[in-house]
Amino acid sequence: MVFLLQSNAVVEEPADKVALGKLLFFDPILSSNRKLSCASCHKPELAFADTFIVSPGVKGRKGNRNTPTAMNVLLQKNFFWDGRAGSLEEQALAPVENPLEMNLPIATALHRLKSNKKYRVYFNKIFGSEPTKENLAQAIAAFERSLETSNSPFDEWKFSGNEMAISEAAKRGFVLFNGKGKCIQCHFGADLTANEFRNIGLFNAKDWNDSGRALVTKKEEDIGRFKTPGLRNVAITAPYMHNGRLKTLAEVIRFYNDPGKIIPDAINRDSILRTTLGLTPYEQNDLEAFLQSLTDKQFYLLKK
Numbered sequence: 001m002v003f004l005l006q007s008n009a010v011v012e013e014p015a016d017k018v019a020l021g022k023l024l025f026f027d028p029i030l031s032s033n034r035k036l037s038c039a040s041c042h043k044p045e046l047a048f049a050d051t052f053i054v055s056p057g058v059k060g061r062k063g064n065r066n067t068p069t070a071m072n073v074l075l076q077k078n079f080f081w082d083g084r085a086g087s088l089e090e091q092a093l094a095p096v097e098n099p100l101e102m103n104l105p106i107a108t109a110l111h112r113l114k115s116n117k118k119y120r121v122y123f124n125k126i127f128g129s130e131p132t133k134e135n136l137a138q139a140i141a142a143f144e145r146s147l148e149t150s151n152s153p154f155d156e157w158k159f160s161g162n163e164m165a166i167s168e169a170a171k172r173g174f175v176l177f178n179g180k181g182k183c184i185q186c187h188f189g190a191d192l193t194a195n196e197f198r199n200i201g202l203f204n205a206k207d208w209n210d211s212g213r214a215l216v217t218k219k220e221e222d223i224g225r226f227k228t229p230g231l232r233n234v235a236i237t238a239p240y241m242h243n244g245r246l247k248t249l250a251e252v253i254r255f256y257n258d259p260g261k262i263i264p265d266a267i268n269r270d271s272i273l274r275t276t277l278g279l280t281p282y283e284q285n286d287l288e289a290f291l292q293s294l295t296d297k298q299f300y301l302l303k304k
Helices: 017-025 088-097 106-115 117-127 133-145 153-160 168-178 249-257 281-292 297-303
Strands: none
Touching (some): 017 117, 088 106, 088 133, 106 117, 106 133, 117 133, 153 168, 168 281
């Protein structure tokens, strides 16, 4: 489901960690100015991503990286583009403390929650204790784990055998995805990600100068490597890449088709992408049609 919460909605008492995490995810109480929530940057109607190149934090402050989707994270092992968080619990609190995002020390966040009569009741009912750093993280992470999708037209075609669920172009695109396009070498499994870090040629130490994974590991071989994102609902999570500099799926496909044309001086580009793919314009359109078919049906309903 998509979890939409209106500001004037009647909030029911949460019955479990997931429901409490949902409440916290949408509550601006966790930002220093009480104006931003997790959902300010992870918008439900956009598959819990954002349309900004870089989402604005408190007072309009901006970091350097695009907001990734918070959906379909159940099977992931590392979080953030550079993988600096090893669990969803660790990931859940990082934006709260980040001065460029919600800018609120955890100690202050806990004080606010403890001072809030409703939250005191909720935490005691669900965790048997007052709000703590640990159970706050557990609640938000539990909600994020619930945001799984598996009801796309592609799923209906591939796993239910409905030949009418996707177009012939999308079917051809699926063949390209698994073959000539080489996409399957990095994007496979239930959520179409290998949970790896790859250098796809987005680092040249000049105008493309985010070192990515190397900032965490301090290893030279990790320079320019970023987490391989899952592809479910990818059609509605533009813009793309860690820096949001590719605006459309068509641009992304053109980049992969010939990375050297976009960034000719990339450093340590992965061997998979050191030669052009040779996709024709028609094949690129087919590949895009396949990626479009990975959009969960709930998002089609939202547009109506």
